[in-house]
Amino acid sequence: MPxxxxxxxxxxxxxxxxxxxxxxxMPGADKETDLSERIESFLSELKRCGSGAGSLRGSAETARxxxxxxxxxxxxxxxxxxxxxxxIIRKEGRRxxxxxxxxxxxxxxxxxxxxIIREEYARSRGSTxxxxxxxxxxxxxxxxxxxxxxxxxxxxHLKANVIEAxxxxxxxxxxxxxxxxxxxxxxxxxxxxxMTIGRSRTVEAFLKDAARKRKFHxxxxxxxxxxxxxxxxxSLSKEDIETTVIPDAAIFAVMSRVNKVIIGxxxxxxxxxxxxxxxxxxxxxxxxxxxxxxxxxAPMFKLSPQFPNEEDTFHKFVSPHEVLPFTEGEILSKxxxxxxxxxxxxxxxxxxxxxxxxxxxxxxIYRLMSELYHPEDHEL
Amino acid sequence: MADSDGRQVDSINHSTGKIxxxxxxxxxxxxxxxxKQHKKNKKDDRGPPEKEKEKEKxxxxxxxxxxxxxxxxxxxPVPVNASASESPVAAEKPAKSKAEQRAExxxxxxxxxxxxxxxxxxxxxxxxxxxxxxxxELQPVVKRLPEHIQVDDPAALKKLAKKLERQQVRxxxxxxxxxxxxxxxxxxxxxxxxxxxxxxTQQISIPATVIHPSIVxxxxxxxxxxxxxxxxxxxxxxxxxKQVIQDYSTPPNEELSRDLVNKLSPYISFLSQCRPLSASMxxxxxxxxxxxxxxxxxxxxxxxxxxxxECIDSYINExxxxxxxxxxxxxxxxxxxxxxxxxxxCSSLVNHxxxxxxxxxxxxxxxxxxxxxxxxxxxxxxxxxxxxxRCTYVLISAxxxxxxxxxxxxxxxxxxxxxxxxxxxxxxxxIALVAKAYNVPVLVCCETYKFCERVQTDSFVSNELDDPDDxxxxxxxxxxxxxxxxxxxxxxxxxxxxxTPPDFVDLVITDLGMIPCTSVPVVLRVKNVxx
Numbered sequence: 001m002p003x004x005x006x007x008x009x010x011x012x013x014x015x016x017x018x019x020x021x022x023x024x025x026m027p028g029a030d031k032e033t034d035l036s037e038r039i040e041s042f043l044s045e046l047k048r049c050g051s052g053a054g055s056l057r058g059s060a061e062t063a064r065x066x067x068x069x070x071x072x073x074x075x076x077x078x079x080x081x082x083x084x085x086x087x088i089i090r091k092e093g094r095r096x097x098x099x100x101x102x103x104x105x106x107x108x109x110x111x112x113x114x115x116i117i118r119e120e121y122a123r124s125r126g127s128t129x130x131x132x133x134x135x136x137x138x139x140x141x142x143x144x145x146x147x148x149x150x151x152x153x154x155x156x157h158l159k160a161n162v163i164e165a166x167x168x169x170x171x172x173x174x175x176x177x178x179x180x181x182x183x184x185x186x187x188x189x190x191x192x193x194x195m196t197i198g199r200s201r202t203v204e205a206f207l208k209d210a211a212r213k214r215k216f217h218x219x220x221x222x223x224x225x226x227x228x229x230x231x232x233x234x235s236l237s238k239e240d241i242e243t244t245v246i247p248d249a250a251i252f253a254v255m256s257r258v259n260k261v262i263i264g265x266x267x268x269x270x271x272x273x274x275x276x277x278x279x280x281x282x283x284x285x286x287x288x289x290x291x292x293x294x295x296x297x298a299p300m301f302k303l304s305p306q307f308p309n310e311e312d313t314f315h316k317f318v319s320p321h322e323v324l325p326f327t328e329g330e331i332l333s334k335x336x337x338x339x340x341x342x343x344x345x346x347x348x349x350x351x352x353x354x355x356x357x358x359x360x361x362x363x364x365i366y367r368l369m370s371e372l373y374h375p376e377d378h379e380l
Numbered sequence: 381m382a383d384s385d386g387r388q389v390d391s392i393n394h395s396t397g398k399i400x401x402x403x404x405x406x407x408x409x410x411x412x413x414x415x416k417q418h419k420k421n422k423k424d425d426r427g428p429p430e431k432e433k434e435k436e437k438x439x440x441x442x443x444x445x446x447x448x449x450x451x452x453x454x455x456x457p458v459p460v461n462a463s464a465s466e467s468p469v470a471a472e473k474p475a476k477s478k479a480e481q482r483a484e485x486x487x488x489x490x491x492x493x494x495x496x497x498x499x500x501x502x503x504x505x506x507x508x509x510x511x512x513x514x515x516x517e518l519q520p521v522v523k524r525l526p527e528h529i530q531v532d533d534p535a536a537l538k539k540l541a542k543k544l545e546r547q548q549v550r551x552x553x554x555x556x557x558x559x560x561x562x563x564x565x566x567x568x569x570x571x572x573x574x575x576x577x578x579x580x581t582q583q584i585s586i587p588a589t590v591i592h593p594s595i596v597x598x599x600x601x602x603x604x605x606x607x608x609x610x611x612x613x614x615x616x617x618x619x620x621x622k623q624v625i626q627d628y629s630t631p632p633n634e635e636l637s638r639d640l641v642n643k644l645s646p647y648i649s650f651l652s653q654c655r656p657l658s659a660s661m662x663x664x665x666x667x668x669x670x671x672x673x674x675x676x677x678x679x680x681x682x683x684x685x686x687x688x689x690e691c692i693d694s695y696i697n698e699x700x701x702x703x704x705x706x707x708x709x710x711x712x713x714x715x716x717x718x719x720x721x722x723x724x725x726c727s728s729l730v731n732h733x734x735x736x737x738x739x740x741x742x743x744x745x746x747x748x749x750x751x752x753x754x755x756x757x758x759x760x761x762x763x764x765x766x767x768x769x770r771c772t773y774v775l776i777s778a779x780x781x782x783x784x785x786x787x788x789x790x791x792x793x794x795x796x797x798x799x800x801x802x803x804x805x806x807x808x809x810x811i812a813l814v815a816k817a818y819n820v821p822v823l824v825c826c827e828t829y830k831f832c833e834r835v836q837t838d839s840f841v842s843n844e845l846d847d848p849d850d851x852x853x854x855x856x857x858x859x860x861x862x863x864x865x866x867x868x869x870x871x872x873x874x875x876x877x878x879x880t881p882p883d884f885v886d887l888v889i890t891d892l893g894m895i896p897c898t899s900v901p902v903v904l905r906v907k908n909v910x911x
Contacts, residue, residue, distance in 0.1 A: 230860035237870035244871045249751035249807030253839040253878035279777030331765045336772040340781040
């Protein structure tokens with residue numbers, strides 16, 4: 001008898017881990033549950049950080065984390081051929097962009113990875129179709145089979161190649177800020193007065209790099225209601241850069257003494273326009289009026305194939321409490337208060353884009369986009 | 381009797397040990413003659429630097445100041461002597477041209493004095509621009525630079541200190557020199573920057589019997605920002621002056637018309653130390669001084685005081701209250717049903733217009749744009765909402781978002797300059813710029829008493845710097861700029877005014893009608909002819 005009872009308890013204890021697993025985790029392989037957990041946590045973080053004032057983490061971090069997650073999906077998810085992988089990634093990508101539509105870097109990274117997969121597939125097949133990714137009339141006429149079912153072939157080394165390419169992408173992402181800052185000395189001369197708005201980590205690094213060799217003044221527009229310009233100003237002044245904080249209302253008043261305007265942006269749109277923090281359009285108009293060059297420092301992962309014509313989805317708002325606080329109680333109920341976060345800046349007002357691959361005019365952005373993304377991936 | 385020698389606008393004085401006691405008329409005349417002689421002797425001596433020359437002239441001026449009625453100073457300002465900043469240059473001029481200039485100047489002044497015998501102009505104005513020449517003589521008027529935009533010039537500061545010192549009675553320095561606060565942005569080192577925590581009243585010694593208490597109170601209200609807005613400030617000033625006139629009593633050997641003007645001068649210096657005078661205030665002061673000096677000498681004191689009070693009342697009534705009625709009438713024609721009107725900050729005139737239009741059953745809604753750090757738009761919002769007007773509220777950074785909905789922009793003005801530029805609260809030019817880009821008409825509403833003869837092309841040279849600590853804000857428990865003073869290379873800039881170029885403004889609505897921006901000098905000219 002004791003042996004039977006003893007056997008019972010031993011069996012139970014042996015089965016316990018697996019038993020609890022089935023209770024707590026979703027059924028499936030360990031790797032898959034681990035993966036979906038990570039995806040869920042990433043999605044919830046995206047949702048959460050979008051509701052705070054400004055971005056609690058910069059776009060670069062978001063891009064890095066997205067790419068790392070996509071690499072993990074490639075490594076751990078079950079897929080047999082490139083087509084399956086692309087489906088999985090597209091599905092996850094749609095979920096991620098739906099979690100935070102204003103964070104466009106997520107969608108951009110998904111599209112980059114999709115393009116990587118297409119390229120690796122094409123390379124494995126041995127065809128040099130890289131140059132012919134565009135839909136030309138000739139291709140439409142001559143190519144009999146459409147390229148969609150081409151992705152069903154299985155290649156043994158595809159996984160490794162794709163993961164390697166994603167690693168390269170990650171290294172590129174890590175070096176973007178440095179690449180941009182290296183170009184700083186080509187654009188800033190001594191004794192200049194530079195104006196910027198709000199807080200952009202790229203512009204901060206850019207200016208700090210130039211400050212090592214040149215002396216210049218910076219005017220930071222504080223960008224109400226979040227007043228991120230204050231942080232930028234304190235951080236710049238710690239590097240011994242002469243900084244002045246001005247309220248948004250004084251942008252046009254001081255513009256006549258400004259030599260250059262250097263700004264960062266949240267997204268670069270497909271037509272070369274910007275989706276930047278609110279107040280940037282006013283700044284751009286003032287710069288245009290005084291013929292002051294407007295330079296945008298934006299790494300390539302911010303380039304998005306969206307166009308600015310979606311009026312209802314373009315804008316994002318924060319709580320009107322930021323604009324008209326609850327202490328103004330009696331009038332609050334009778335007043336509409338708006339707190340938009342972004343501004344659209346048309347490409348005619350921009351002089352130059354500085355990115356990690358060099359300087360470009362806004363009219364060239366469409367071409368860069370075709371190198372980064374495949375046209376079929378524009379709509380996830 | 382007027383002194384004719386190069387009398388600059390009496391900003392320079394070196395008290396040669398003499399205190400401005402109440403000298404009798406005869407003594408004053410005697411002193412004047414002596415000084416004239418003294419100066420004539422010194423005229424040939426080219427050696428002395430400019431400062432000394434100025435001192436001499438000043439010593440001529442000092443005792444005769446109470447009797448000053450010379451219109452000479454109107455056309456007198458010789459560029460050489462007027463601005464201290466030019467003094468080093470002037471000192472190197474050859475002797476001959478100096479003498480020639482003096483002679484020419486004297487001749488010119490004589491002729492002018494002859495032509496303007498009836499007119500008497502009051503004493504000095506610390507911050508307003510030069511009074512212009514009469515319309516029938518297009519004199520090249522070179523304006524003396526107001527002190528408040530010469531902070532970076534130590535000579536000008538010394539001049540101001542001396543002037544304040546000169547305005548002392550019984551050796552009490554009644555108008556304290558206010559010191560600047562905090563690090564000033566280098567582009568603006570020529571302007572004052574005061575802290576609100578250091579009101580000038582703290583430095584007034586007790587007994588401060590020389591400055592009337594209502595003026596002290598007014599100055600404090602200005603410096604703390606309790607009274608803000610050019611109409612409000614002018615009206616408060618005029619009411620305070622009424623009180624001063626009420627309590628005034630003519631000393632035994634003096635004439636009311638001259639003495640009262642001199643009594644007002646230290647008050648005006650004090651007020652401009654509290655907060656630089658606005659253009660509307662400058663015009664009001666000029667008007668009052670003219671009225672005071674026009675009081676005939678045989679008028680009894682009570683009669684004179686009553687007359688002055690009436691004059692002030694009628695000024696307020698005509699130029700401010702009735703003017704706003706007239707402007708509302710014109711402006712309401714421009715408001716149609718279904719309009720979406722954008723206003724900026726809190727302009728009493730624009731608020732009045734909108735309330736009137738609402739009462740006349742026009743259907744419109746208002747978008748109030750506001751900006752940090754003053755957040756005056758909230759006050760406008762309260763007034764409009766109380767009236768029942770539908771309002772929306774945004775900050776100025778959201779301007780490009782909200783402008784596609786707007787059909788008209790109504791702006792108030794602090795002053796209209798003679799070259800057509802509109803001087804108004806900082807941010808106005810931005811609104812006009814973006815409205816122009818979106819093709820929305822911009823209408824500026826301004827009473828004619830705010831027109832001034834100054835010209836300005838940018839917002840740097842003549843502006844006002846407010847307390848820089850206002851920009852500090854605490855968000856999410858963090859105050860980034862808390863210790864901005866300790867950081868050497870960090871500066872905060874809190875501008876008060878900016879100028880809007882005339883090509884951004886489509887129409888100016890005044891009590892004389894609806895005029896384009898470029899017609900401002902015409903109105904000024906017409907006003908001068910009237911006067």
